[in-house]
Amino acid sequence: MSSDGRSGPRRIAVIGGGWAGLAAAVRATEHGHRVTLMEMAAHLGGRARSVEHSGRSLDNGQHILVGAYRDTLALMRQVGVDTDAVLYRQPLAIVYPEGDGLRLPSGAPVTAFVRGVLGWTALPWRDRIGLLALALRWRLNGFRCSPSMTVAQLARDCPARAYGELIEPLCVAALNTPAGQASGQVLLTVMRDALFGARGAADLLLPRAPLDDLLPRAAARWLQDRGAQVVCGQRVMRLQATESCVLVDEQAFDQAIVAASASEAARLLAPAAPDWSRDVAAIRYQPIITAWVEAPQARWARPMMALRADAWRPAQFAFDLGALGGPAGLFALVVSGAAAWVEAGTDATRTALLQQWAQAFPAREHGPVRWVASRTEKRATFACSPDLKRSPAAVHPRVRVAGDHVEGPYPATLEGAVRSGLAAADGLHAAA
Numbered sequence: 001m002s003s004d005g006r007s008g009p010r011r012i013a014v015i016g017g018g019w020a021g022l023a024a025a026v027r028a029t030e031h032g033h034r035v036t037l038m039e040m041a042a043h044l045g046g047r048a049r050s051v052e053h054s055g056r057s058l059d060n061g062q063h064i065l066v067g068a069y070r071d072t073l074a075l076m077r078q079v080g081v082d083t084d085a086v087l088y089r090q091p092l093a094i095v096y097p098e099g100d101g102l103r104l105p106s107g108a109p110v111t112a113f114v115r116g117v118l119g120w121t122a123l124p125w126r127d128r129i130g131l132l133a134l135a136l137r138w139r140l141n142g143f144r145c146s147p148s149m150t151v152a153q154l155a156r157d158c159p160a161r162a163y164g165e166l167i168e169p170l171c172v173a174a175l176n177t178p179a180g181q182a183s184g185q186v187l188l189t190v191m192r193d194a195l196f197g198a199r200g201a202a203d204l205l206l207p208r209a210p211l212d213d214l215l216p217r218a219a220a221r222w223l224q225d226r227g228a229q230v231v232c233g234q235r236v237m238r239l240q241a242t243e244s245c246v247l248v249d250e251q252a253f254d255q256a257i258v259a260a261s262a263s264e265a266a267r268l269l270a271p272a273a274p275d276w277s278r279d280v281a282a283i284r285y286q287p288i289i290t291a292w293v294e295a296p297q298a299r300w301a302r303p304m305m306a307l308r309a310d311a312w313r314p315a316q317f318a319f320d321l322g323a324l325g326g327p328a329g330l331f332a333l334v335v336s337g338a339a340a341w342v343e344a345g346t347d348a349t350r351t352a353l354l355q356q357w358a359q360a361f362p363a364r365e366h367g368p369v370r371w372v373a374s375r376t377e378k379r380a381t382f383a384c385s386p387d388l389k390r391s392p393a394a395v396h397p398r399v400r401v402a403g404d405h406v407e408g409p410y411p412a413t414l415e416g417a418v419r420s421g422l423a424a425a426d427g428l429h430a431a432a
Ligand SMILES: Cc1cc2nc3c(=O)[nH]c(=O)nc-3n(C[C@H](O)[C@H](O)[C@H](O)COP(=O)(O)OP(=O)(O)OC[C@H]3O[C@@H](n4cnc5c(N)ncnc54)[C@H](O)[C@@H]3O)c2cc1C
Pocket: 015, 016, 017, 018, 019, 020, 021, 038, 039, 040, 041, 044, 045, 046, 047, 048, 060, 061, 062, 063, 064, 065, 234, 235, 236, 237, 259, 260, 261, 264, 265, 288, 289, 290, 377, 379, 380, 381, 402, 403, 404, 405, 412, 413, 414, 415, 417
C-alpha cells in the first residue's frame, strides 16, 4: 500500500548497491514498484565488484561460485547475463600442484563423492575409508550437529591428511573462518546443499569475466530500462521510519530495503530498531587477502589449484587468470581467514606468498614470478563462528534488511546476499 492508503505501485528505496541490493531492486521492480537504488560508492557491486589496481582492472577479490547458487544464477540470467559465457564450470576439484587431491567426477552427487574419495590415490586406503565413514555419519545424522560445535570438533575423527587437504580448505573457502573457530553446523549445511545436493550443485563456477560483468552492469541496465532510478555516489545518512512512510535523507518512500553493509545498516537503523542495531554492530569479521603475481611461463593443468597453507604459507588457493579469460601469465593467490596475516603486515605477507609460490611452482619448471599487487578486505565476511548471532530481516513494518549478514543458514556468500535481497523485496511486497 502506498502512503496515501491505495494499493498499487509503491515507492521503494533500496539503500546499497551490492549483490543483495541489486537482487532486491530487480525483484521489487519485477513486482511493479517504483524503485530508487542508492549506492554510496561510485560503482555498483559492493564487495563483489571490479576495481582499478596498479593501472589494471582487477576484481575486488577472487570469487568462486558453485552450482548450488540457484538464485544468483537465475538472477544473472534474468538481467541478461549469459552464465555459460561468463562462468567456467568444472566438477569440484581440490587438487594440489603435484596433481593429487580430491576430484569429483560428474554424475549423481553421492556416487560422485564416493568415487572421488576412492579415486584419491595419494590418500592411504584406511584414510579414504575413514573419510567416507565420516561423511556417511554426517549424512545419517541429517547434516546436523550441536550449534556450539566448531568444524575442528565436528571432524575430530577425520584422518589427519584428509582433514588438512580437504576439510580445512573447504571450510576456509566456504566460511572464510579457520576450522578451529568455524561453525560446524554451517559447514554441514553447505556440504548438504553443495556436495550432496542436486546434480551439479558441487560444480565450481569460476568467473571468466570481471565481476562487474557477472551482475552489476547488467542489473543496472535492466533496472534503468524499466524506469528504476540507480544513483551512485550517494551515501544515505539518515533513515526515519514512521507509520505512514519512510524518510530517506528527507525523501519520502512507502517502503525501504536497507542493503548496506552491516555496520552502516546498524547505524541507519539505530533509531528505528535499537536492539537489532546493537546486535548487528557486534558482528565480528574475517579478512581476505588477494594477491596477484605475474609468471609468464607458468603452465597449469587446471585454472584453480589448492595450496598447502600453514603458519608460514598464507594462501589456500591460486587461480590462473590467463586461463579464465584474463591477461596471460597473471595469477591470483587467495588468503582466506587471513586475520593472522593482516596482523603480520603487508611486507611479511608478500614475502611469505612469494616463498610459497616458489616452493609450489619452482622456477626451473614455471619460470620467474613477479609481484603485481595485493588487496586486503578487512571486513570481507562475518566470522562464521558457532556463537555468531544473526539478525532478522524484518525490522519495521515498512523496512526490511538485506545482505549476507542477515539471518540465514549459509555463510557470507553471493548466494546468501542474493537470497536475502529477493526475500526482502518479496516480504515488503506481501506486506499489507
Ligand atoms: C575478497 C572477497 C572474496 C570473496 N569471495 C567470495 C567467494 O568466493 N564466493 C562467494 O560467494 N562470496 C565471496 N565473498 C563474499 C561476497 O562478496 C559477499 O557475501 C557479497 O558480495 C555481499 O553482498 P552484500 O550486498 O550483502 O554486501 P556489500 O557487497 O557489502 O554491499 C553493500 C553496499 O552498500 C553500500 N553502502 C553502505 N552504506 C551505504 C549507505 N549509507 N548509503 C548507500 N550505500 C551504502 C556499500 O558501498 C556496498 O556497495 C567474498 C568477499 C570478499 C571481500
